[in-house]
Amino acid sequence: MPAGPKMLLLAAAAIVVAALPTEAWAAVACAGVVLLAYLASGVGVRELGRQVWGLRWIVLVTAVGQLIFLGPEPALANTVRVVAALLVAALLPLTTRVEDMLDALERGFAPLRRAGVDAERAALLLAVTITTIPVLARLAAEVREAQRARGVRPSLRAGVVPFVVLSLRHADQLGDALAARGIR
Incomplete structure (x- = not known):
């Protein structure tokens, strides 16, 4: 479909x-x-x-x-x-595929251009949001695996700080990648 x-x-x-x-x-x-x-x-x-x-x-x-x-x-x-x-x-x-979602979102947002909505930017924002959720899930799994490898019992309290650091690093890298493509 x-x-x-x-x-x-x-x-x-x-x-x-x-x-x-x-x-x-x-x-x-x-x-x-x-x-x-x-x-x-x-x-x-x-x-x-x-x-x-x-x-x-x-x-x-x-x-x-x-x-x-x-x-x-x-x-x-x-x-x-x-x-x-x-x-x-x-x-x-x-x-x-992300490209297909992005194209569909751009077409869907196109009528909103009359209201001043930047369809490409709005579509990119939604596509990035959709694709970031699995990345964050993978980062959480990596934190748990690292805790197990060190012999630490995985816990919410011990995992929050590394997860936040990894998430912020991912956000910085994503921001840099978007800026390199001329997207603010």
Whole structure:
């Protein structure tokens, strides 16, 4: 599927997921749709498992918070809805080249030029944002692996500083690369 329709389908899926009721059947429906999306895209169940594992802390925080304030059924439904939206969103960079996303975004933003929006710059901003998320996930994994290699038990407190340093270094390199291409 071309990048433009794929992004519109993703946006529609996110809206539908957000509009679902907080009932158990909605959680089952979301899980089924996500499974079908990963199978139909050719990415597969193994990648779905990796994506779910990457979201484990979001799942935990969301589920616990919802459970405390809303009860079991709404907690399950809301947590699965959030995770489903994130998993479907993760399919976009897994199945679409950045260049294709950038072109589609530029075409989509073109009508906003009349309102003074720089379509190329806005598209580049969104494309950089979309592609930076997997980079940050990889950096977090590298910090955890480095901690394990040193015999340090991975922890949030011990991993924050190295992760922030690596993230800022990546941001500086990205900024330098954009500046070298004449983009401010």
